[in-house]
Amino acid sequence: MSLSEASPRPSRETHVAPAAANEPVACVARPAWVEVDLGQLAANIRRIRADLQAAVRLLYVVKDEAYGLGAVPAARVALANGVSQLAVYTIEEGAVLRAAGITAPILILGERVPDEVSGVLSTGLVPCVGTLEMARFFDAAGTARGRRVPIQVKINSGMNRYGFHWRQAAEWTAGLAALRGIEVVGMLSHFAQSDEEDKTFARQQLGRFRECLAIWTAAGLSTGCVHMCNSGGFLDLPEAHFDMVRVGLLAGGVYPSSVCRRIEGLGPVLSVRTRIVAEQQLEPGDTVGYGMRWSAERPARVGVLPIGYGDGFPRVRNQGAALIRGHRVPIVGGVAMDALTVDLTDLPEAVLGDEAVLMGRQGNEEITAQEVARLKQSVTYDVLVGWRRRLPRVFRNETGSAS
Numbered sequence: 001m002s003l004s005e006a007s008p009r010p011s012r013e014t015h016v017a018p019a020a021a022n023e024p025v026a027c028v029a030r031p032a033w034v035e036v037d038l039g040q041l042a043a044n045i046r047r048i049r050a051d052l053q054a055a056v057r058l059l060y061v062v063k064d065e066a067y068g069l070g071a072v073p074a075a076r077v078a079l080a081n082g083v084s085q086l087a088v089y090t091i092e093e094g095a096v097l098r099a100a101g102i103t104a105p106i107l108i109l110g111e112r113v114p115d116e117v118s119g120v121l122s123t124g125l126v127p128c129v130g131t132l133e134m135a136r137f138f139d140a141a142g143t144a145r146g147r148r149v150p151i152q153v154k155i156n157s158g159m160n161r162y163g164f165h166w167r168q169a170a171e172w173t174a175g176l177a178a179l180r181g182i183e184v185v186g187m188l189s190h191f192a193q194s195d196e197e198d199k200t201f202a203r204q205q206l207g208r209f210r211e212c213l214a215i216w217t218a219a220g221l222s223t224g225c226v227h228m229c230n231s232g233g234f235l236d237l238p239e240a241h242f243d244m245v246r247v248g249l250l251a252g253g254v255y256p257s258s259v260c261r262r263i264e265g266l267g268p269v270l271s272v273r274t275r276i277v278a279e280q281q282l283e284p285g286d287t288v289g290y291g292m293r294w295s296a297e298r299p300a301r302v303g304v305l306p307i308g309y310g311d312g313f314p315r316v317r318n319q320g321a322a323l324i325r326g327h328r329v330p331i332v333g334g335v336a337m338d339a340l341t342v343d344l345t346d347l348p349e350a351v352l353g354d355e356a357v358l359m360g361r362q363g364n365e366e367i368t369a370q371e372v373a374r375l376k377q378s379v380t381y382d383v384l385v386g387w388r389r390r391l392p393r394v395f396r397n398e399t400g401s402a403s
Ligand SMILES: *Cc1c(COP(=O)(O)O)cnc(C)c1O
Pocket: 061, 063, 109, 190, 229, 230, 231, 232, 246, 247, 248, 249, 250, 256
């Protein structure tokens, strides 16, 4: 039977969206997945919370699906374990949290454009504002509605991306003070480098931020909640904690660098797992995969893992490893879009169906996000958000009870 016989194409007039359009597609779980340990996330949040002065609030940055964890489940667990605010980068990210019933304050980072003003307000997000032009748009919206729009003032202290420039603090202070339709509920800045050993530039930025705050308060204005630290700043710059810290990466149990302070008990939340789904016996001289990039030097057994660069794994060849039965086995040949191969010759106990870990822990072994970042020639942030949506997310320890 041809496809057209099975489902005749409806005419334009009679066409209606299929009923199934919004329903989940029933399918068997794929033998390759991202595992998110919400119990570990809860534990991490509690450790971070316990490490902070009691008066300092904890904001959890959940942009880009909470760095790949899943924004809604991650936000829920975090809010139940000591986080008081969230931050996103797009209105849609904020709207998804609101639609899930999350009522906590949500800061929207970066800079908005005029077309986004109504979306920010209808979603109940608090925008960061770094130009007088955008401040005036929010001011006009507040005046039109008869109530002040809460905003946070973003200060550029040296990152030179978003924000009012520290050198012009007197000017923008006066400009903002004149606006009656906005209410400044916070002031923030962002470090260009907070997780390296050399904190010279970070301290310079901190000094500039303090100068801006002094000019602001000298004008008789209230700063609201003051904050500057990301994960690196939270760990290594306690003098910059102010009223709140903004933590993203570290909540997932991944450190921003190898030199920043360590907190006992933090562990990785996200792991990437698959299974051996095929195997091949090779004779010396036989090759594996596209381009014949690896050849057996002895009788060898190769296992196939159904995950590739189309899922976000780095496109390496003869580099990297998987964990199987608690042992490291090397990746051999080139990583393809949907598959990669590992040398099982020295692991005779491995059988079809065994779990293989490409990032995360198994037994006493671990492949860290840093290790995958080296393969990807990138940073851990990129590795975490780089696992593609076609890998299903499997949530463990959903109650989020801290271990
Ligand atoms: C992403 C982001 C953070 C969080 O940074 P981490 O290093 O992941 O903790 C904090 N502040 C701003 C402005 C950000 O964009």
